[in-house]
Amino acid sequence: LTLRCNNSIFCTGPLLHLIQMSKIFADSKTFVDMRMLNSPEEVLENWDTFMEENEQNPSKYAIKKFITENFNDGDELEYWIGNDYTSTPRILRKIEDMIVRNFTASLMTIWNKLGRKVKPEVFQYPERYSFVPIPNGFIIPGGRFKELYYWDSYWIVKGLLISEMLNTVKGMLENFLSIIAKYGFVPNGSRIYYLSRSQPPVTTMIAGEYVEASKDILWLKKNIKYLDLELRYWIDYKSVKIRKGVHVYTLSRYISDCTLPRPESYFEDIESCEIFETEMLKKKCYQDLKSAVETGWDFSSRWIFDETGGCNANVSYSDAKRVIPVDLNSFLCKSFKLMSKFYGMLNDDMNATFGRTNTIIGRKVLIKLCTARKMELGMIMIISNRSTGGISGPVILPLCGRKYTINLNSLDLVKQLPSISNGRNCFSTKEEFQHHCF
Numbered sequence: 001l002t003l004r005c006n007n008s009i010f011c012t013g014p015l016l017h018l019i020q021m022s023k024i025f026a027d028s029k030t031f032v033d034m035r036m037l038n039s040p041e042e043v044l045e046n047w048d049t050f051m052e053e054n055e056q057n058p059s060k061y062a063i064k065k066f067i068t069e070n071f072n073d074g075d076e077l078e079y080w081i082g083n084d085y086t087s088t089p090r091i092l093r094k095i096e097d098m099i100v101r102n103f104t105a106s107l108m109t110i111w112n113k114l115g116r117k118v119k120p121e122v123f124q125y126p127e128r129y130s131f132v133p134i135p136n137g138f139i140i141p142g143g144r145f146k147e148l149y150y151w152d153s154y155w156i157v158k159g160l161l162i163s164e165m166l167n168t169v170k171g172m173l174e175n176f177l178s179i180i181a182k183y184g185f186v187p188n189g190s191r192i193y194y195l196s197r198s199q200p201p202v203t204t205m206i207a208g209e210y211v212e213a214s215k216d217i218l219w220l221k222k223n224i225k226y227l228d229l230e231l232r233y234w235i236d237y238k239s240v241k242i243r244k245g246v247h248v249y250t251l252s253r254y255i256s257d258c259t260l261p262r263p264e265s266y267f268e269d270i271e272s273c274e275i276f277e278t279e280m281l282k283k284k285c286y287q288d289l290k291s292a293v294e295t296g297w298d299f300s301s302r303w304i305f306d307e308t309g310g311c312n313a314n315v316s317y318s319d320a321k322r323v324i325p326v327d328l329n330s331f332l333c334k335s336f337k338l339m340s341k342f343y344g345m346l347n348d349d350m351n352a353t354f355g356r357t358n359t360i361i362g363r364k365v366l367i368k369l370c371t372a373r374k375m376e377l378g379m380i381m382i383i384s385n386r387s388t389g390g391i392s393g394p395v396i397l398p399l400c401g402r403k404y405t406i407n408l409n410s411l412d413l414v415k416q417l418p419s420i421s422n423g424r425n426c427f428s429t430k431e432e433f434q435h436h437c438f
């Protein structure tokens with residue numbers, strides 16, 4: 001497993017520190033998305049000479065010049081349109097309302113605008129880029145997010161399937177498998193500086209969508225090992241045992257073990273953690289910010305803890321590892337259930353146990369926690385000791401047609417809700433976060 005990036009230009013080290021802290025770029029992501037004009041060794045040699053010439057204290061102007069001489073815009077991607085793209089998918093004919101139909105049709109043209117493919121140069125000189133080369137065309141979120149993002153891709157795949165772009169889905173899925181083969185897990189996005197954390201795990205669910213639509217069992221047989229590998233990462237590195245009475249529950253949480261500022265939000269993280277006096281607390285703050293962004297909900301009051309355990313503080317007080325998120329555990333439960341089904345389809349009884357055992361573990365907890373009739377808003381409260389007073393995305397996830405969970409017949413923990421709640425409400429929507437939590 002490669003759980004972090006040690007690249008001394010794009011991920012860590014004095015060059016990155018000085019360039020990012022000079023604030024030459026308004027957005028820290030700009031620098032780490034650039035490409036080197038020469039090999040990393042040459043750039044680092046140039047840097048040493050540059051620092052010597054400038055007596056270890058270069059001006060902003062000199063740093064700008066150094067960047068121009070050694071880096072250029074990354075420009076790693078070319079526009080790409082999937083060969084399965086159609087402007088007239090069957091679903092359009094099913095939409096009777098013309099306004100909605102036209103809106104849907106125009107929305108679907110987005111695949112042409114956001115489709116990208118990695119240029120051959122990146123495969124030729126990967127060490128000069130922060131981009132992780134991936135073999136197939138894919139859809140980017142857009143704007144400053146010009147790479148493959150992990151959990152965005154699940155929702156993108158849903159749209160692609162409605163648009164009859166199964167081949168594009170297969171390509172995107174195989175991009176993830178190539179990343180798992182390389183690193184043992186899927187990082188936040190296809191950049192080396194994202195290696196210190198993942199994002200909500202969705203590869204197995206994407207595979208579920210693909211296999212259901214394609215019935216491609218041979219594909220499954222060939223690739224199931226990668227799905228297996230990724231899920232083991234979530235068990236080995238992110239799970240935690242929760243004792244409640246005589247029961248011990250295994251659940252997962254978001255946690256990064258990297259204590260450095262995010263390269264793509266470098267000065268921003270340094271500034272967020274400035275309030276802490278010791279180096280140790282600063283490091284903890286950087287690590288906590290990384291854990292918070294692993295959630296995909298960056299930033300939300302769900303991950304913020306003030307001194308009393310409420311969420312009346314800012315992002316500097318993020319501590320996502322204290323929360324056992326219902327959405328993450330629902331995704332994993334669904335994934336284990338799928339694995340059990342997949343191994344069953346392949347008549348692999350021995351390995352089916354992996355999926356089955358973990359579905360059972362997930363079941364034990366999620367069946368109890370997630371689908372009780374009175375549980376609409378309760379999960380986060382139970383498992384993070386916080387209460388939710390309104391409906392927000394993550395809370396309703398496990399309730400979506402019981403898609404992420406299995407039948408429920410125990411209300412044990414539900415009954416304990418009132419005693420666990422601390423009476424505070426923490427929301428996940430931006431609007432609520434901007435106002436306050438109460």
Ligand SMILES: OC[C@H]1O[C@H](O[C@H]2O[C@H](CO)[C@@H](O)[C@H](O)[C@H]2O)[C@H](O)[C@@H](O)[C@@H]1O
Nearest residue numbers: 141145149152188264265293296297298
């Ligand atoms: O749409 C892509 C992602 O955009 C947001 O997060 C990303 O930007 C952050 C700041 O540059 C970065 O630190 C984070 O790790 C990125 O994922 C959004 O919050 C994500 O949900 C979304 O996947």
